[in-house]
Amino acid sequence: MADPDILIRARGLTKVFGGSVAVDGIDFELRRGEVFGFLGPNGAGKSSTMRMIGCVSPPSAGELTVLGLDPVRDGPAIRARLGVVPQEDTLDVELTVRENLLVYGRYFGLRRDVIAERTARLLDFVQLADRAGDQVEPLSGGMKRRLTIARSLISEPEILLLDEPTTGLDPQARHVVWDRLYRLKQGGVTLVLTTHYMDEAEQLCDRLVVMDRGRIVAQGTPRDLIAAYSSPEVLELRFPVGEQEQAAEKLADVPADRTEVLADRVLLYSADGEATLAEVRRRGLEPATTLVRRGTLEDVFLRLTGRRLED
Amino acid sequence: MPEPGPRRGPAIRQGWRPPQAAAAGPARLRRIQLRIVPAVLLAARRAGLGGQGSARLIERHARVYRRTWGVLVSGVFEPLFYLLSIGVGLGRLVGTVPGPAGRPVGFASFVAPALLATSAMNGAVLDSTYNVFFRLKYAKLYDAALATPMRADEIALGEIGWALIRGGLYGCAFMAVMLAMGLVHSAWATAAIPVALLIGFAFAGAGMAATTFMTSWQHFEYIMLATMPMFLFSTTFYPLGVYPRAIQIVIECTPLYQGIVLLRGLTLGAVGPGLLASVAYLAVMGAAGLHLAGRRISRLLLR
Numbered sequence: 230m231a232d233p234d235i236l237i238r239a240r241g242l243t244k245v246f247g248g249s250v251a252v253d254g255i256d257f258e259l260r261r262g263e264v265f266g267f268l269g270p271n272g273a274g275k276s277s278t279m280r281m282i283g284c285v286s287p288p289s290a291g292e293l294t295v296l297g298l299d300p301v302r303d304g305p306a307i308r309a310r311l312g313v314v315p316q317e318d319t320l321d322v323e324l325t326v327r328e329n330l331l332v333y334g335r336y337f338g339l340r341r342d343v344i345a346e347r348t349a350r351l352l353d354f355v356q357l358a359d360r361a362g363d364q365v366e367p368l369s370g371g372m373k374r375r376l377t378i379a380r381s382l383i384s385e386p387e388i389l390l391l392d393e394p395t396t397g398l399d400p401q402a403r404h405v406v407w408d409r410l411y412r413l414k415q416g417g418v419t420l421v422l423t424t425h426y427m428d429e430a431e432q433l434c435d436r437l438v439v440m441d442r443g444r445i446v447a448q449g450t451p452r453d454l455i456a457a458y459s460s461p462e463v464l465e466l467r468f469p470v471g472e473q474e475q476a477a478e479k480l481a482d483v484p485a486d487r488t489e490v491l492a493d494r495v496l497l498y499s500a501d502g503e504a505t506l507a508e509v510r511r512r513g514l515e516p517a518t519t520l521v522r523r524g525t526l527e528d529v530f531l532r533l534t535g536r537r538l539e540d
Numbered sequence: 541m542p543e544p545g546p547r548r549g550p551a552i553r554q555g556w557r558p559p560q561a562a563a564a565g566p567a568r569l570r571r572i573q574l575r576i577v578p579a580v581l582l583a584a585r586r587a588g589l590g591g592q593g594s595a596r597l598i599e600r601h602a603r604v605y606r607r608t609w610g611v612l613v614s615g616v617f618e619p620l621f622y623l624l625s626i627g628v629g630l631g632r633l634v635g636t637v638p639g640p641a642g643r644p645v646g647f648a649s650f651v652a653p654a655l656l657a658t659s660a661m662n663g664a665v666l667d668s669t670y671n672v673f674f675r676l677k678y679a680k681l682y683d684a685a686l687a688t689p690m691r692a693d694e695i696a697l698g699e700i701g702w703a704l705i706r707g708g709l710y711g712c713a714f715m716a717v718m719l720a721m722g723l724v725h726s727a728w729a730t731a732a733i734p735v736a737l738l739i740g741f742a743f744a745g746a747g748m749a750a751t752t753f754m755t756s757w758q759h760f761e762y763i764m765l766a767t768m769p770m771f772l773f774s775t776t777f778y779p780l781g782v783y784p785r786a787i788q789i790v791i792e793c794t795p796l797y798q799g800i801v802l803l804r805g806l807t808l809g810a811v812g813p814g815l816l817a818s819v820a821y822l823a824v825m826g827a828a829g830l831h832l833a834g835r836r837i838s839r840l841l842l843r
């Protein structure tokens with residue numbers, strides 16, 4: 230009956246807390262070997278969805294199948310085959326870096342020699358080999374995140390769940406994490422990640438759903454989504470304070486697919502940004518700054534919800 | 541790719557042996573036992589008893605305490621200091637008190653089993669309340685463990701198991717001192733360590749269940765409010781006979797009193813079938829606490 234390459238299947242999946250609906254009847258499928266993303270702003274319901282997949286939160290309604298099993302009935306059996314990087318690190322601060330992997334591996338029932346061999350490999354992989362004997366608390370945010378990733382891999386999971394893997398990290402630390410995740414992807418590991426960073430989603434995800442207020446508002450590959458809901462290029466214009474409103478009126482008849490007026494800038498969607506900029510200048514407008522860039526998932530989100538991803 | 545998942549069933553089935561008493565006893569008893577024992581084992585298995593997850597949590601605690609073994613050892617001394625100051629020191633002035641069945645016993649011999657019971661209570665309560673609260677609310681230890689195949693009831697059982705291991709160590713040390721000081725008067729005292737563990741089980745279960753309802757450190761005052769008077773008034777230092785009957789009944793209802801009666805009976809050699817009621821009291825208290833704690837942890841964390 231079931232396609233063995235569909236690892237997770239959700240139909241009408243719903244999570245209600247008290248009276249409020251966190252996840253509002255979503256449908257999606259995860260295929261073996263892909264990197265699948267949930268992109269959405271804070272409060273969209275991403276973590277709630279991830280916790281249901283991770284069998285630590287029973288669905289309120291709908292169907293959910295993970296690795297062909299029922300999360301409510303077979304939670305421990307499913308969790309034995311998942312790796313989880315939760316939104317908040319849950320590292321064991323009473324243990325060293327190496328012991329964190331050892332103890333976590335033991336929770337999975339792995340043998341010590343198996344864990345020792347994997348620990349050496351994983352600490353190398355996340356570039357923490359030289360910190361193996363150190364306590365966890367003094368590690369930087371990025372290091373803790375990498376250690377959590379290493380810990381989640383100790384059981385060689387079939388699916389790795391990453392809830393906001395780089396939130397709160399500085400740009401350099403984020404790039405290190407991205408690089409590691411990219412390598413996992415290259416190695417064929419099936420990843421599910423949530424993020425509110427459009428660049429993260431665009432770089433890592435093969436396929437993603439855009440989530441807002443508990444619902445899925447669009448899904449597809451990053452490229453398809455951008456093609457469908459944005460334009461190949463976007464012209465960003467900033468005007469001196471107070472002049473934007475007048476300028477926006479004059480921009481109304483500039484030929485573009487669409488125009489978005491934000492608080493601090495105006496976006497013009499078109500196939501050719503430079504040509505659009507020439508049209509703007511022809512109308513005697515002189516923006517303080519101009520930028521021609523590719524369309525991104527941020528534009529997709531803006532188009533779909535009228536709001537920005539990060540506030 | 542991954543290791544095969546943890547297997548719980550076979551380990552229990554292999555470990556199970558039909559009790560010998562069943563073969564020797566009357567046929568009716570044997571039939572009842574054969575019916576009851578597997579049912580109990582099945583229920584235990586369903587409740588996660590024997591779950592390997594519990595053992596792995598205990599393993600984790602042992603690893604942590606390996607580095608801070610001083611903290612572990614310090615717990616041996618508190619009941620010893622009480623024994624020396626009150627049992628021996630004060631005992632010089634007191635002489636003898638009426639023991640079980642009114643027989644006079646030396647004060648130190650009277651107080652020592654009560655201090656053993658109290659230390660079993662205090663150790664279990666400390667581990668199952670403060671430490672569990674920290675792990676539950678701050679260290680997120682159980683959140684991490686629940687992302688693995690471990691179950692909430694295995695966590696509860698593991699915590700109680702750890703409290704008992706620790707309590708067992710203290711109990712053994714205290715019993716050794718009692719022996720050396722000549723405060724043990726019966727061979728029944730060999731059962732004192734298992735009974736101290738039973739007391740620990742009762743209080744660890746209840747303490748852990750209570751902890752799952754706590755929302756702030758202030759709530760631990762209530763635990764002190766329960767254990768401190770029990771320590772002082774549950775016939776630790778003088779016999780029940782000094783109270784009027786109404787108070788006696790209240791005291792008799794406390795779990796620490798039940799534990800003290802048990803241990804005192806064993807070390808002084810006053811053993812009768814009445815002690816089984818105390819055993820049942822403590823066993824039910826521990827089992828109910830364990831069950832409730834497991835359900836509460838899953839209610840709190842698996843939302």
Ligand SMILES: Nc1ncnc2c1ncn2[C@@H]1O[C@H](COP(=O)(O)OP(=O)(O)O)[C@@H](O)[C@H]1O
Pocket residue numbers: 246247250251269270271272273274275276277278843
């Ligand atoms: N345990 C909880 N109890 C009550 N409400 C919750 C709980 N977890 C999440 N929510 C609510 O559900 C909504 C979705 O939250 P969440 O899934 O964390 O979103 P995201 O991860 O996308 O930021 C939010 O409104 C949040 O306040």
Ligand SMILES: [Mg+2]
Pocket residue numbers: 272275276277316392393
């Ligand atoms: Mg979240």
